[in-house]
Amino acid sequence: xxxxxxxxxxxxxxxxxxxxxxxxxxxxxxxxxxxxxxxxxxxxxxxxxxxxxxxxxxxxxxxxxxxxxxxxxxxxxxxxxxxxxxxxxxxxxxxxxxxxxxxxxxxxxxxxxxxxxxxxxxxxxxxxxxxxxxxxxxxxxxxxxxxxxxxxxxxxxxxxxxxxxxxxxxxxxxxxxxxxxxxxxxxxxxxxxxxxxxxxxxxxxxxxxxxxxxxxxxxxxxxxxxxxxxxxxxxxxxxxxxxxxxxxxxxxxxxxxxxxxxxxxxxxxxxxxxxxxxxxxxxxxxxxxxxxxxxxxxxxxxxxxxxxxxxxxxxxxxxxxxxxxxxxxxxxxxxxxxxxxxxxxxxxxxxxxxxxxxxxxxxxxxxxxxxxxxxxx
Amino acid sequence: xxxxxxxxxxxxxxxxxxxxxxxxxxxxxxxxxxxxxxxxxxxxxxxxxxxxxxxxxxxxxxxxxxxxxxxxxxxxxxxxxxxxxxxxxxxxxxxxxxxxxxxxxxxxxxxxxxxxxxxxxxxxxxxxxxxxxxxxxxxxxxxxxxxxxxxxxxxxxxxxxxxxxxxxxxxxxxxxxxxxxxxxxxxxxxxxxxxxxxxxxxxxxxxxxxxxxxxxxxxxxxxxxxxxxxxxxxxxxxxxxxxxxxxxxxxxxxxxxxxxxxxxxxxxxxxxxxxxxxxxxxxxxxxxxxxxxxxxxxxxxxxxxxxxxxxxxxxxxxxxxxxxxxxxxxxxxxxxxxxxxxxxxxxxxxxxxxxxxxxxxxxxxxxxxxxxxxxxxxxxxxxxxxxxxxxxxxxxxxx
Numbered sequence: 180x181x182x183x184x185x186x187x188x189x190x191x192x193x194x195x196x197x198x199x200x201x202x203x204x205x206x207x208x209x210x211x212x213x214x215x216x217x218x219x220x221x222x223x224x225x226x227x228x229x230x231x232x233x234x235x236x237x238x239x240x241x242x243x244x245x246x247x248x249x250x251x252x253x254x255x256x257x258x259x260x261x262x263x264x265x266x267x268x269x270x271x272x273x274x275x276x277x278x279x280x281x282x283x284x285x286x287x288x289x290x291x292x293x294x295x296x297x298x299x300x301x302x303x304x305x306x307x308x309x310x311x312x313x314x315x316x317x318x319x320x321x322x323x324x325x326x327x328x329x330x331x332x333x334x335x336x337x338x339x340x341x342x343x344x345x346x347x348x349x350x351x352x353x354x355x356x357x358x359x360x361x362x363x364x365x366x367x368x369x370x371x372x373x374x375x376x377x378x379x380x381x382x383x384x385x386x387x388x389x390x391x392x393x394x395x396x397x398x399x400x401x402x403x404x405x406x407x408x409x410x411x412x413x414x415x416x417x418x419x420x421x422x423x424x425x426x427x428x429x430x431x432x433x434x435x436x437x438x439x440x441x442x443x444x445x446x447x448x449x450x451x452x453x454x455x456x457x458x459x460x461x462x463x464x465x466x467x468x469x470x471x472x473x474x475x476x477x478x479x480x481x482x483x484x485x486x487x488x489x490x491x492x493x494x495x496x497x498x499x500x501x502x503x504x505x506x507x508x509x510x511x512x513x514x515x516x517x518x519x520x521x522x523x524x525x526x527x528x529x530x531x532x533x534x535x536x537x538x539x540x541x542x543x544x545x546x547x548x549x550x551x552x553x554x555x556x
Numbered sequence: 557x558x559x560x561x562x563x564x565x566x567x568x569x570x571x572x573x574x575x576x577x578x579x580x581x582x583x584x585x586x587x588x589x590x591x592x593x594x595x596x597x598x599x600x601x602x603x604x605x606x607x608x609x610x611x612x613x614x615x616x617x618x619x620x621x622x623x624x625x626x627x628x629x630x631x632x633x634x635x636x637x638x639x640x641x642x643x644x645x646x647x648x649x650x651x652x653x654x655x656x657x658x659x660x661x662x663x664x665x666x667x668x669x670x671x672x673x674x675x676x677x678x679x680x681x682x683x684x685x686x687x688x689x690x691x692x693x694x695x696x697x698x699x700x701x702x703x704x705x706x707x708x709x710x711x712x713x714x715x716x717x718x719x720x721x722x723x724x725x726x727x728x729x730x731x732x733x734x735x736x737x738x739x740x741x742x743x744x745x746x747x748x749x750x751x752x753x754x755x756x757x758x759x760x761x762x763x764x765x766x767x768x769x770x771x772x773x774x775x776x777x778x779x780x781x782x783x784x785x786x787x788x789x790x791x792x793x794x795x796x797x798x799x800x801x802x803x804x805x806x807x808x809x810x811x812x813x814x815x816x817x818x819x820x821x822x823x824x825x826x827x828x829x830x831x832x833x834x835x836x837x838x839x840x841x842x843x844x845x846x847x848x849x850x851x852x853x854x855x856x857x858x859x860x861x862x863x864x865x866x867x868x869x870x871x872x873x874x875x876x877x878x879x880x881x882x883x884x885x886x887x888x889x890x891x892x893x894x895x896x897x898x899x900x901x902x903x904x905x906x907x908x909x910x911x912x913x914x915x916x917x918x919x920x921x922x923x924x925x926x927x928x929x930x931x932x933x934x935x936x937x938x939x940x941x942x943x944x945x946x947x948x949x950x951x952x953x954x955x
Contacts (some may be wrong), residue, residue: 180565180628181558182864188557248557439953459949460942466953467875474857475850481559497850504847549846550839 182477184252192252194229199260205527208383211263216341217385218264223296232270233294236278241291247418251425251480258429261527261534263383265299265338267426272337272419273300276346280363280403280411289344289365301342303333303366303389304412311543313348313412314358318391320349327351327401329364329372329394337541339387340377342368347391352406361409363402370394382537383530413488417495420542421483424476424495427502427538431469431509434531438465438513441528445518458516465512468505475501492555496548503545506535559857561632568629572636579605583909585641589816591923593768593907596679596725599643603676606645613650613674620658620666621674627863631811638812646722649673649680651807653730656747656796660788669728669749681752683717683731683774684797690719691943693732694742694794698776700733702783702790709783711735711748713756713776719937723759723772727752732797735790745793749785750776764933766926767904801939808938809859809880814852817887821845824920825894835894848886855879871951874944881934881941892928895921902926 184192203222211219226232235250236242243249250271257266270293277289277300292298309315318331329349339345345366353360368375372394377387403411439462442453452458475498482494510532514521517528524530539545561569584598606612614630616622625633638644645651654673657665672678689695698715713733723729729750736744752759756779761769788796822845825836835841855876862873892899898917905911906922915922935941949955 180561180860180864182861184557439955442955453955456946456949459953459955460945462953462955463945463948466948467878470858470872470875471851471854471879474854474861477557477861478559478853478857481557494853497853500846500850501854546843549843552846552850553842 184248188249188252191229191231191234191249192256195231195253195256196259198225198229199256199262203260203262205530208261208263212379212383217379218338218341222262222264226264226266227294227296231266232296233290235270236274236290236294237286240278240286241294243294247421247480247483250418250422251476254422254425255429258426258431258534259433261383261430261433261530265301265341265384267419267422268302268338268342269293269298269300271422272302272415273342273344273346275415275418276302276363276411277365277402279415280408281365285365285399285402298344299338299342301336301339301345301368301387302415303336303339303345303347304416305334305336307332307334308355309334311547312356313416314361314409315356316348316350316361317355318347318349320351320362320364320396322351323395326395326397327364329366329391329396331391333389333391336387336389337380338385339368339389340375340385344368345373345389346402348408348412358409360406361412362405363408363411364396364400365402366391366394366396366400370396380537382533410488413492416542417483417491420495420499421476421479423538423541424472424479424498424502427506427535428469428473428476430531430535430538431472431506434509434513434528434535435462435465435469437528437531438462438516441517441520452516461512461516465509468508472498472502472505489555493552496543496552496555499543499548500545500552503539503548506539510535559860561628565628565632569632569636572633573640575609575611576636576640576642579609580640580642581605584643587909588641588643589820590919591907591927592909592911594643595909596722598909599646600676600679602643603645603650607675612645612676613654615651616654616674617658620654620670628860631859631863634807635812635815638810638814639816641816644813646679647807648682648721648726648730649676649678649728652682652800653680653749656730656787656800659799660747660792660796662784662787664784665749665787678728679722679726681720681723681726681729681774683720683729683750685719686716687718691940693797694745696732696734696745698731698733699737700735700746700748700781702735711781711783711786713748713750713779713781715776717774717776718772719762720759720772720774721770723752723774724761724769729774730787732793735793739791742794743791745797746790747787747793747796748781749787750779750781751785754779754781756780765929767902768907768926768930770930809855809876810884811852811856811859811880814855814880814883814887817884817891818845818849818852820920821887821891821894824891824918827918827920828894828896841890841894844890848883848890851879851886852883855883871947874939874947877938877944878941884934885931888924888928888931892924895924899925899928 231253233242234245238244320327320329345368347364347366350360351362372392374390375387380386443451445452479495479498485491513528514532520526587594613622614625614633618624700711700713703710729752731748732745733748734744735746756777758775760773762771826834828835830838898921901916
């Protein structure tokens with residue numbers, strides 16, 4: 180039992196934290212969100228230079244051979260800064276899908292480009308009718324000579340508009356909800372027949388509806404085994420959920436710190452409002468929510484690598500359940516304790532609350548994971 | 557970072573598990589597992605078994621006969637014992653007063669009391685709370701007047717303690733007493749060890765909501781206590797009391813017991829039916845069980861984080877008290893709800909270990925409501941959960 184991170188991990192965290200504190204303040208973030216593409220090339224290039232874009236990939240694929248804990252440390256810092264760059268979609272979810280499913284050649288071609296900041300990915304998994312069910316795939320991929328033709332509609336694809344390549348789940352066999360018959364494809368977004376409708380998300384990021392109409396891809400576009408992608412999707416999704424949990428804990432920390440600071444400085448009735456016990460106890464409960472969430476996020480960051488799929492699913496879902504609930508509580512309480520300022524878009528607090536609420540709506544909410552937790556017993 | 561137990565820790569867990577499984581008397585674990593009434597002999601027998609093995613005082617330094625286990629080992633031991641249905645080692649002597657004597661007591665106190673605590677020869681009670689001082693402990697009124705005498709210097713103690721857990725079994729009690737009324741309230745308190753068989757000590761039961769006799773009032777009327785029974789210096793009692801509370805907080809998470817109760821709850825909810833299907837498969841009920849289970853998983857890691865930190869548990873350990881008791885209470889609540897209308901029949905006689913009667917309804921239902929009401933105490937004792945929030949607010953958040 181050892182909760183201590185290595186010196187290298189400490190260094191990685193410190194340098195990222197320093198950079199975000201210095202260069203990614205509230206005003207800088209606001210300008211980035213308002214820009215046309217919704218994130219900063221400059222920040223992205225800096226991330227590449229710091230090595231965080233390849234932190235989890237093998238050295239053979241241009242990465243740094245880090246562990247899942249390294250990814251979680253990065254996500255924790257990105258959460259503290261509510262960073263909107265497409266790290267989650269490109270490196271965490273897109274990257275791990277390729278890492279888990281891709282051939283050696285695909286990994287070398289794609290992951291090294293990602294690590295250098297030259298290539299952006301997006302995972303096109305969800306559909307209008309799928310909610311959070313990875314097995315619910317109506318998009319089809321039909322054999323066409325040596326390759327395939329894709330047709331369908333992928334919903335709320337995070338950073339789908341800016342991505343260069345899309346990892347798409349499509350049905351090569353079976354019915355819309357069958358576990359078998361799902362395959363993964365790596366599709367160039369510029370391919371003929373790909374229509375992208377990009378939009379903002381309420382938490383300051385970007386997403387897109389992506390429609391595929393008779394999109395032709397070659398046999399080399401297939402990632403992994405045909406008809407058997409679901410276990411890989413689940414593993415990658417568990418890794419991504421764990422990363423979201425780490426991000427959420429970072430956001431909770433920062434939001435709690437801002438709220439407690441406000442309680443100490445805001446004066447009413449001639450005294451700081453933090454001197455009122457009614458508010459003190461609510462603040463303590465926010466802190467407890469954060470610490471309990473942190474415990475499960477840490478546990479998930481280790482157990483996500485478990486060889487036992489039930490242990491992996493249970494731990495990751497437990498963390499997501501807790502973070503979903505605690506993120507909501509902390510977000511709502513932070514807004515309430517900030518009073519009128521809490522509902523102003525000019526204060527960071529509300530933006531943390533937005534991100535925390537949207538993390539709950541990404542890759543499975545509390546109810547989804549509660550059901551999964553029970554079924555993995 | 558590695559959140560798996562080391563090989564050595566796993567081997568230690570196996571060692572504890574096999575020892576407890578083989579040596580814990582079945583009549584005792586049956587009582588614990590089925591929420592029957594424990595009596596003095598049950599605790600003493602188990603403590604003597606642990607004493608013989610050398611495991612009764614995990615928290616003590618080796619020089620006094622302790623195990624000098626690491627905090628993680630202590631946790632593993634607590635967890636296994638709790639999980640397997642061992643009665644909790646009575647904390648008042650072994651966990652509470654002993655560290656105070658070890659750190660602040662006289663040579664005589666160490667030599668006389670520590671071996672008797674270790675061998676369970678003495679049963680200690682805690683004399684902190686008074687009718688007028690519950691959460692505000694520093695307001696104690698029980699008075700100890702110093703008397704210089706040729707036959708031996710002593711104190712005369714007058715006053716009342718209350719909520720004295722299992723005081724009916726105790727022959728010794730450690731008390732916070734007021735020795736000086738002229739100074740600031742924290743500075744006039746002393747820490748006194750009192751023989752409960754002394755003339756002038758009266759113990760009166762307080763019957764709790766489950767109609768059990770677990771707590772008492774203890775009255776002191778002109779009780780003569782030898783001056784050598786004062787721990788450390790007069791007027792320093794508050795410092796010692798705070799030191800003692802620091803020793804109490806981490807064991808209070810009760811992870812092992814809660815894991816055991818969670819399993820029992822699931823077993824009960826699998827036998828109980830709703831709409832012809834196991835209650836455990838009902839999404840409404842199942843989600844509530846899941847919420848508790850998730851909190852318990854988190855608490856275990858939070859506890860391990862506290863235990864693994866290189867510094868002594870600080871005020872953040874109050875989280876363990878708050879969350880640990882939240883979980884214990886939620887489990888008793890769900891268990892009571894799981895048995896449905898069979899929560900109503902109340903037959904205290906059925907809680908005796910040797911009761912041979914026919915249960916009303918399923919055997920597991922018999923004590924569900926009584927335990928639920930008994931466990932309301934957990935968020936009140938050991939510093940109420942509101943006091944714990946005050947501690948975190950002031951000492952951790954700086955509000």
